[in-house]
Amino acid sequence: MSHELPKAYDPGAIEARWAEYWVAEKLFHVSTPDSAKNIFDLLLPPPNVTGRLHMGHMLNQTEMDIIIRWHRMRGENTLWLPGTDHAGIATQMMVERQLATENKRRQDMGREKFIERVWEWKRHYGGAILDQMKRLGASVDWGREYFTMDENLSVAVKEVFVRLYEQGLIYRGKYIVNWCPRCMTAISDLEVVHEETQGKLYEIRYPIIGSKDYITVATTRPETMLGDTAIAVNPKDERYKTLIGRVVRVPLVNREVAIIADDWANPEFGTGAVKVTPAHDPNDFAIGQRHNLAQINIMDETAKLNENAGPYAGLDRYAARKKVLEDLEKEHLLGHVKEHMLSIGKCDRCKTVVEPRLSTQWFVKIAPLAKRAIEVVEKGHIKFTPENYKTIYLNWMNNIYDWCISRQLWWGHRIPAWHCADCKQDTVAREAPAKCAHCASAKIEQDTDVLDTWFSSALLPFTTFGWPKQTKDLEVFYPTSLLITGFDILFFWVARMIMMGCWFMGDENKLDSLNDAQREEKLKASVPFREVYIHALVRDADRQKMSKTKGNVIDPIEIIERFGTDAVRFTLASMAAPGTDIAFNEDRTEGYRAFANKIWNAARFIFMNMDKAQQSGAWTAAGFDPAETPDAKTLEDKWILSRFHAVTQALDESLKAYRFDEAANAVYRFFWNEFCDWYIEIVKLRLNAGESDSDKATTKTALTFTLHIFEGSLRLLSPFMPFITEEIWHAVYDGKPPAKSIALTRYPVADSKLVNSATEAEMALLQSFIVDVRTIRAEMKVENKLKTPVETQAKDGIRKTLEQNLNSIQKLANAESLTFTEKSLANAAGAKVSPHYEVRVVYEQKIDVAAERERLTKELKKLEAEKDSAQRQLSNEQFMAKAPEKVKEGIKRRAEELAGLIAKIQSALAGLPKA
């Protein structure tokens, strides 16, 4: 048998191979289980079909993969469901851009041809992101991959729409919506991003009819005056009280409109009088509703002015603004113009300035859905981590507005509503109707709009399992266990999934007719997921947001090619402290690449010893059983076993709490600083014991033990670093592994009986002894190769530990010999004192008296400060009366130790030759 591994770890040489293997072998496929017991499942937040993998995806998927691999290895039935989102606007724009290069427009092609073209695009380019995901090692069930426009999901979308419509929770109406003139569609409030911008506040004078006076209003969008149908003042505003009810002339269009009283007018802002344009401003729209004002729409879907704007028709909104201002100036009706900071809304997708515009759209009446979505979170049926997102969620949910769900696009789920040309009413139906449901007219046509992409993704937790059919999948997999996602889609997606899930999986509008207990049970089972873990943003090393324009985007694929997927995954995990953004730092990744290399070389070392022992007949691989804990023979064995189980326990707790950072750091430190730095170094002595039969027996037990811990560590590490652990794990079994993948083995289970604090304390003493000797040698500048005699004064118990581990001390501290003495060594050259022993390196070299004095003085100062503080506490009556026994005892003990140490150091200082 041979375990030939290259000296340095090369992730590129193995990762692609394992990634393909996991997919090809369908290792993570789950068939429908019989019961909902012992299931752990989660949904991949579906990336846009047009998407390319970015660092945020990688963080998200790394976290999900760690969690799902961990649960899988705990023997749970795990399902991680992948899919992609059809991403209405994004995809349509992408294909339109492609068409533009062929000098084509979708309008010329017609709807059907265009949609066919999008599907074609999707077949060619769509889902590239899923291939990138495979490269990350994501252990999803590829056999269950979905697309939000799949036939079955489309059926479910229609079903939801029809039911909500029938329940009065979807309505159509003419309202002010956010309109993107570039995308030529309405967008929801959430799709508008607000930006502080330097603009201007214009004052315009409106002549009052029957007087020579004017009323002056202030506005940031003067062109909208062409659609004014009133002027509003605050009824409490003394300045304007007498003007209420008077009529003014809207300049340029010469329409006569009334001055009305409305609380919305803020006396503090501008002149206190505001123009009212119900068709182009949401607040003005509301005023219009209250006062029954006319709505005059002056813009078309491209934000050019229309025929209602008279002479300005055909002008773009900004050209019209310029012209309107010029014309007002000419008529001497333009007042002060001043600089003004204002917040303007831009389209999330294309960054075009959004125009509030009156149009007919479909809306979801959100209050009944929100009410239940608030209840489940308040009652803890859905748990948020970090907890503060609960507050953010509830805050938003309590101030929610109706959701505009129609989009004037072609790509998406078409709204299942048909308008009647005769009676003007809508027929909403699952299947295309032949005639109007109201007047039986055959002159009906389907609504041309499609649904907001988030409408269908809000349904995924149940539609992907077969809803509206009552499938076995739905029964066992719903609710999903967990959702891991970024805060950026908390409202877009998370909140809406909760609303939709709790409604459709919670008896819809019939829930409240259940009795209390039944209702509670139903409600609890209706949630789309039991827990939500929300992660932060991945930023660049300088904490800047990554963006294409800044050019600071880190491509995950590029970075994994340089450092290896495992190293990048480990970086993200180790920095994923909840609530804080990750400043992605390559230095850190470099460190974890070194960690992978460390694991690799530990494997090389162990394999080398396995081969050697096998050749000498000291050991056979056949006898190795990972499930069996071998007897711990020595201090180092007992210690590493204790540490292994303690770390296993710590990992368990950290992962339960989604503390990826804690988990990663714990396993890192264990493997490197404990297993490699101490255990392997010590066990080398036994591995190289010799050729006699008893030596071979020693080697055998040592090797078995080392392998036991090492193999267990690979399993501990495997969720974090699936590639390197898979590769090495297969090599451990020399190509004949007990399972197809380390991912299908069991995660180590902590045995608290094997965690032994006395053993750990004893080892800590041995370590500090060795470190002290090393420190003295370093200070005395003893050549590395030169072994030096060591003298020590130690109490019996400690002496025993040192004696029993003499070999380790000799090897690790470069000690030639260890002699015990009764006399104090504190005054001797090359000595160091500790509470438990005094140690001295015997080395004939003149010490640097000045340096030694400085070192001792510094040490003394530190210890005295500590002792003072301890003494202060001990002489404080309040402290002695109130502090817990444990704390008091600890301080008392420490104070005694300090007194001893201080005396010794003082004496050593006194013994130094005068300078």
Added chain:
RNA sequence: GGGCGGUUAGCUCAGCUGGUUAGAGCACCUGCCUUACAAGCAGGGGGUCGUAGGUUCGAGUCCUACACUGCCCA
């Protein structure tokens, strides 16, 4: 304007219900190619925990104010 966070070593961040000497990685300094690993080993330096008060026997940790800073919503 409303809400939520952050401020700890040169940098990036931990520090769990207040308790004995505030930690890690990177960077830095010194010495080592010790046959697993120089992507390594050993040793070392570096912090008045944003500021000012308060609660407490005891505060990085709890409270208040302020400063700076980030994000979300309007």
